Amino acid sequence: MPPGNGSSTACKQDSEDYQTIKLLDGGFASQLSCHVRNQIDGDVLWSARFLSTDPEAVIRTHLDFLIAGSNIIETNTYQASIGGFKEHLNLTEEESYALIKEAVYLAKSALERFKKEYIPVADYAKFNNDRPLIVGSVGPYGASLHDASEYSGSYAKTTPVQTMRDWHRPRIAALVEAGVDMLALETIPCKAEAEMLVQLIKEFPSVKAWLAFSCGQDGKSTAYGENFQQTAKKCYEMNPQQLVAVGANCLAPRLVESLFTGINKGRENRPIPLIVYPNSGESYNVEQGEYSRWIDREKCEPVETYIHKWLDLGVKYIGGCCRTYAADVTRIGNEVRKWQFMQQERQINGVN
Numbered sequence: 001m002p003p004g005n006g007s008s009t010a011c012k013q014d015s016e017d018y019q020t021i022k023l024l025d026g027g028f029a030s031q032l033s034c035h036v037r038n039q040i041d042g043d044v045l046w047s048a049r050f051l052s053t054d055p056e057a058v059i060r061t062h063l064d065f066l067i068a069g070s071n072i073i074e075t076n077t078y079q080a081s082i083g084g085f086k087e088h089l090n091l092t093e094e095e096s097y098a099l100i101k102e103a104v105y106l107a108k109s110a111l112e113r114f115k116k117e118y119i120p121v122a123d124y125a126k127f128n129n130d131r132p133l134i135v136g137s138v139g140p141y142g143a144s145l146h147d148a149s150e151y152s153g154s155y156a157k158t159t160p161v162q163t164m165r166d167w168h169r170p171r172i173a174a175l176v177e178a179g180v181d182m183l184a185l186e187t188i189p190c191k192a193e194a195e196m197l198v199q200l201i202k203e204f205p206s207v208k209a210w211l212a213f214s215c216g217q218d219g220k221s222t223a224y225g226e227n228f229q230q231t232a233k234k235c236y237e238m239n240p241q242q243l244v245a246v247g248a249n250c251l252a253p254r255l256v257e258s259l260f261t262g263i264n265k266g267r268e269n270r271p272i273p274l275i276v277y278p279n280s281g282e283s284y285n286v287e288q289g290e291y292s293r294w295i296d297r298e299k300c301e302p303v304e305t306y307i308h309k310w311l312d313l314g315v316k317y318i319g320g321c322c323r324t325y326a327a328d329v330t331r332i333g334n335e336v337r338k339w340q341f342m343q344q345e346r347q348i349n350g351v352n
Contacts, residue, residue: 021311021336022133024072024277024319025065026329032061032076034325044146045088048080051103052089058103062110067118068326069333070319071132073110074184075103075175078139082170097174104178107134135182136175140193140214141167151214151250153189153224161196168200176204183209186249189223191231198239208242210275210317211235212249219258229263236272247275250321253306260313273316278303280323303328307335 025031029040029047035057040047050058062073077100085096111132119127141164142149149155175183183201188194194211201209213232214223222228232246248259256276264271280303303320310318318336320328 020316021340022071022317023069023329023333023336024317025062025068025070025074026277026320026324026326027279027322028061028074028076028078028137030323031064031325032057034064035060045084046079046143047076048078048084048103049089051076051080051099051106052085052091055102055106058106059110059113062107063114064326065329066110066114066132068329070329072135072317072319073107073132074135074137075107075180076137077103077171077175078137078186079143080171081144081167083167084144097170100171100174101178104134104136104175104180108179133181134179135184135210136172136178136180138168138172138175138183138185138197138209140186140188142189143187150187150189151223153193153214153222156190156192156224161192164193165196165200168197169203172200172204176207180207182244183207184212185209186212187214188212189214191222191224191226191234194222194231194235195238198235198243201242202239205242208244210245210247211243212247212275212277215248215251215255215259217252217255219255228259232263233272245273245275245317247315247317249275249277250279253278253301253303256306257309257313260310260315264314271314274310274314275317276310276315277317277319277321278306278324279321280328302331304331304335307332308339311336311339 032047032050033040036050036054038053043049058076061076065073080100080103082093082096085091085099086093089096091099111134115124115127140150141159142153142155144167145155172183185194185197188197188211194213198211201207213228215221215228216223216225220228222231228248236243236246248256256278260274260276263274303324307318318332320332
């Protein structure tokens with residue numbers, strides 16, 4: 001139900017509590033595929049190509065997630081970079097920088113359209129004071145290599161940290177200049193890149209960010225094999241002033257609980273806010289080149305079946321990644337509200 005609908009005390013209380021947990025959007029490329037005919041998976045620029053070729057489809061995809069209930073929408077910039085746009089869209093450096101900024105403006109256009117079409121005029125002031133946030137997607141250096149190395153971190157062996165820093169800096173600068181509310185440093189597979197990014201955003205002191213790792217199949221490590229909890233805690237301590245949350249994204253839902261359990265042991269007075277937005281649990285077959293595809297959907301459990309466990313672990317930001325759609329976001333949101341209602345009931349009844 002879009003904000004502004006409903007007027008009962010129960011709904012008002014639920015709305016107030018709901019702000020303590022932010023509902024993200026889902027897999028942008030997945031939802032975008034509902035609006036375009038061209039192949040997305042397997043493209044060297046992935047969904048970022050459509051910033052140039054079909055900006056209306058980008059706006060409509062953002063709008064889908066807003067209608068579904070997202071408190072946060074991410075810009076379509078996961079695989080956007082100056083070098084990538086120069087090479088694959090034949091743009092100049094200045095035009096490439098401008099296209100990254102355009103991604104933010106498209107998200108703002110979607111938000112304005114959502115306000116005009118779904119929010120009663122009488123509620124405009126309330127909406128403006130508590131509108132959904134626009135978060136700049138900052139994918140890993142490995143995404144630009146077009147070899148799925150963001151899920152292994154293999155490039156960390158041969159790529160100097162300075163090379164990664166120089167690649168990231170202008171994309172972050174463009175997003176901040178265009179006016180994002182926060183940054184999403186996401187699908188980061190290795191400690192070296194994560195620590196570099198946490199330090200890099202200090203050059204942009206006015207912006208907040210979250211850090212989400214790409215993780216291994218053991219439910220304990222980053223994709224590159226480092227201890228996840230040790231790495232996550234160290235990164236958070238490096239910049240707690242700017243990091244609003246640390247966690248994981250684009251991993252199978254079944255792996256989340258083991259990754260997060262115990263991460264805040266001994267930190268009860270200042271726990272690390274956690275974020276998770278998994279994929280559907282399917283596997284991506286990278287052996288077929290441009291015909292690569294997602295497989296094993298029949299083996300997956302719906303993401304929403306895990307939500308209560310994750311909230312019990314202290315997750316504050318929750319959503320979906322690859323192969324999750326606007327409908328999944330709605331189902332996740334429904335489970336968040338159920339969980340919050342249960343917590344309210346426990347508090348009223350004095351149950352710990």
